[in-house]
Amino acid sequence: MSERLTRTLLAQAFGVLVAASAGLAQAQSSPEALEWLRKIYQATHDLSYIGTFVYQQGNHSETSRITRLADVKGNIEKLEVLDGVPREIVRTDDAVRCYLPKSRTVKVDRRSNHRGFPTLLQGEIGALAENYTVTMGDSGRVAGYPCEAIVLAPRDSLRYGYKLCADAATGMLLKAVTFDEKGETVEQFTFTQLSIGNVSRDKLRPPATRKWHVEDAEVAPVNLEQSGWTIDADLPGFRKVVEVTRTLHNSRPVGQVVYTDGLAAVSVFIEPVAPGDKPVQTGVASVGAINIYTREVADHLVTVVGEAPAASVQRIAEAVKYRQPH
Amino acid sequence: MKAKISAWMDGELDKHELPEPLKVLARDPEALECWRIYHVIGDAMHDCRMLSAAFGSRMAERLASEPTIVAPGRSTPWTERGKWLSLSAAASVAAVALVGWLALAPREATRPPAGPVVLAPQKAAPAQTAVADVKPRPPAKIPLPSATNDYLLAHQAYSPRITLQGMAPYVRTVSDEAVGSASR
Numbered sequence: 001m002s003e004r005l006t007r008t009l010l011a012q013a014f015g016v017l018v019a020a021s022a023g024l025a026q027a028q029s030s031p032e033a034l035e036w037l038r039k040i041y042q043a044t045h046d047l048s049y050i051g052t053f054v055y056q057q058g059n060h061s062e063t064s065r066i067t068r069l070a071d072v073k074g075n076i077e078k079l080e081v082l083d084g085v086p087r088e089i090v091r092t093d094d095a096v097r098c099y100l101p102k103s104r105t106v107k108v109d110r111r112s113n114h115r116g117f118p119t120l121l122q123g124e125i126g127a128l129a130e131n132y133t134v135t136m137g138d139s140g141r142v143a144g145y146p147c148e149a150i151v152l153a154p155r156d157s158l159r160y161g162y163k164l165c166a167d168a169a170t171g172m173l174l175k176a177v178t179f180d181e182k183g184e185t186v187e188q189f190t191f192t193q194l195s196i197g198n199v200s201r202d203k204l205r206p207p208a209t210r211k212w213h214v215e216d217a218e219v220a221p222v223n224l225e226q227s228g229w230t231i232d233a234d235l236p237g238f239r240k241v242v243e244v245t246r247t248l249h250n251s252r253p254v255g256q257v258v259y260t261d262g263l264a265a266v267s268v269f270i271e272p273v274a275p276g277d278k279p280v281q282t283g284v285a286s287v288g289a290i291n292i293y294t295r296e297v298a299d300h301l302v303t304v305v306g307e308a309p310a311a312s313v314q315r316i317a318e319a320v321k322y323r324q325p326h
Numbered sequence: 327m328k329a330k331i332s333a334w335m336d337g338e339l340d341k342h343e344l345p346e347p348l349k350v351l352a353r354d355p356e357a358l359e360c361w362r363i364y365h366v367i368g369d370a371m372h373d374c375r376m377l378s379a380a381f382g383s384r385m386a387e388r389l390a391s392e393p394t395i396v397a398p399g400r401s402t403p404w405t406e407r408g409k410w411l412s413l414s415a416a417a418s419v420a421a422v423a424l425v426g427w428l429a430l431a432p433r434e435a436t437r438p439p440a441g442p443v444v445l446a447p448q449k450a451a452p453a454q455t456a457v458a459d460v461k462p463r464p465p466a467k468i469p470l471p472s473a474t475n476d477y478l479l480a481h482q483a484y485s486p487r488i489t490l491q492g493m494a495p496y497v498r499t500v501s502d503e504a505v506g507s508a509s510r
Contacts, residue, residue, distance in 0.1 A: 037490075044492050055497045064497050079493045089496045096496070098479055107476070109483055164490075173491055189494050217480065242484050249476045258484040265485040269477060283466035287498055290478065294471060303471060305481045314465050318384075 029134040036150045037125050039171035051194030057187035057288035069199045076204045090206050099207050108216045128262030131237040142174040143191040157181050158312045159264050178289040187288035219246045224255050233319040237261040266306030273301050284310045298322035331361050
């Protein structure tokens with residue numbers, strides 16, 4: 001067979017394959033599994049609970065206590081790390097406060113309406129199903145609760161996969177495993193003890209912070225393109241949800257753009273390199289499922305932080321461009 | 327058109343026939359996609375190594391940022407000039423090869439580069455499935471930035487995962503306080 005004929009035939013076969021696999025993939029998510037995702041979302045929002053969970057990544061594991069109260073006076077949630085250096089994070093409806101007793105510092109990250117907080121609402125579960133195949137896994141038991149398993153298999157290598165185990169009765173998420181394209185665990189959260197309902201407000205008191213140093217982040221919406229920055233990432237399935245400037249460490253103004261595929265999120269931070277700063281190293285570092293890619297563009301430090309494989313984070317980082325605005 | 331593209335690839339078109347397929351590629355994304363697939367298949371048949379996904383845009387970026395040399399320095403020794411001549415010949419070949427890879431990553435190019443690269447359209451080339459599966463070279467491993475915890479705290483507030491899992495993922499924010507504050 002001549003090379004040209006082979007090429008033409010292969011090109012046709014390629015087209016048919018792409019079309020067929022796209023059709024098949026769309027059809028695979030199970031309605032039951034999507035309904036379970038909705039139940040988990042609802043439970044996370046509605047339930048009060050107190051429990052202990054273990055976070056594992058690589059050889060590292062750490063135990064934390066989480067307490068949540070949902071009532072008409074507003075929701076409040078507290079995370080206390082029980083191993084190593086003590087630290088607490090408290091989330092209320094308007095802010096996240098991170099208490100670091102060792103350095104007597106409180107870091108405040110305020111939430112407000114203009115920030116367009118992305119939520120996993122019922123409508124968005126459909127969008128999520130475009131990027132993951134959502135199916136039921138084997139049921140089992142976690143922390144004494146019988147549970148149902150939901151598997152989110154990524155449709156491409158741009159994102160990780162997830163296995164979630166939820167309490168069969170309430171939908172409370174008891175275990176979450178993130179896995180890479182080889183099926184190997186990247187990180188996991190597992191409750192070892194949990195009691196649902198009956199949480200008193202006393203248990204959610206923040207630590208006393210008189211004379212502590214407060215780092216309060218100011219956040220404002222912005223259009224980075226007007227100042228010459230573009231990010232033409234073209235990463236299938238990820239869309240831009242947030243574009244703000246904020247203060248970060250040492251009150252320097254930093255631009256932040258957030259992309260999400262319905263479950264995973266990737267943030268791009270852009271900040272000027274100050275004279276005297278260490279030279280910017282280009283490359284990737286990771287914490288569990290979070291990859292952090294840094295590079296320098298036009299005398300600015302670009303830091304891309306995302307719960308996505310290194311290659312995806314790198315692609316977004318490499319798409320950051322600067323052109324002098326007219 | 328496909329037959330013509332195929333013949334062109336095999337070097338069977340005469341010089342005067344060339345402008346037509348070139349023009350078609352510049353305005354018709356479908357023809358460009360066909361050209362791209364033919365080349366991918368050709369490369370696969372010849373066991374050519376794949377270039378990284380962003381190769382085209384990176385190459386275009388570097389070309390664009392290189393100063394245009396209007397009059398080369400007089401002091402250049404002849405031997406060096408010979409080297410540059412052959413290098414520039416190689417660059418022309420690379421520029422032609424580049425067109426295909428720009429089509430793979432069309433939206434990554436900042437501005438239309440000069441010369442033969444004009445072929446690459448600014449938009450179009452619906453090669454998303456292919457783009458998704460082409461992996462760039464693994465990046466260099468570097469230590470965590472000293473401000474990692476600040477970035478994580480700012481990032482996680484926007485992750486939809488929080489609405490599915492509550493605050494548990496914030497444990498990553500603080501699991502390394504030593505890294506975050508000691509070095510600042």
